[in-house]
Amino acid sequence: GEYVGRGSHSMSLGHAVWRRIAGLAGASSVAAGAYGAHGLRVEDEALLHTYQNGKNLHMVHSVMIAVGPVVARAPHVTGALFSAGTAIFSGSCYASALTGDRSWGRFAPIG
Numbered sequence: 001g002e003y004v005g006r007g008s009h010s011m012s013l014g015h016a017v018w019r020r021i022a023g024l025a026g027a028s029s030v031a032a033g034a035y036g037a038h039g040l041r042v043e044d045e046a047l048l049h050t051y052q053n054g055k056n057l058h059m060v061h062s063v064m065i066a067v068g069p070v071v072a073r074a075p076h077v078t079g080a081l082f083s084a085g086t087a088i089f090s091g092s093c094y095a096s097a098l099t100g101d102r103s104w105g106r107f108a109p110i111g
Contacts, residue, residue: 015070018079022066025086029058032094040097047097050105054093061086085111 032055042048065082069075089111095104 014075018069018075019066021079021083022062025065025083026059026062029055029062029090032058032090042097042100044100047100047102050093051097054090054097057093058086058090061090087111 036048036051036055040048040051042051061082065079065086068082069079072078089108092104092107092111096102
């Protein structure tokens, strides 16, 4: 079905779901960035760099979760893959930096 909002534009309900998910992903990436800038206590520069890489890709992919499903032939597959990739890649970077356990890094290429 379609949602017809005010004005002359319409947005598929599927697209609206992905925009909401993208909004949550974007907000959580900003929170991760704020924590990384003000609360993260990591002495190891390599782990700090890992955290920053996770945060940067988290932000970029938040935009892709919003845009990808709109332009893709299979919007739900596209949104799901970008979401899963973001969670796996950024999650493994965050886990490595926060725990000091570099073995989490083995999951990053999957994301």
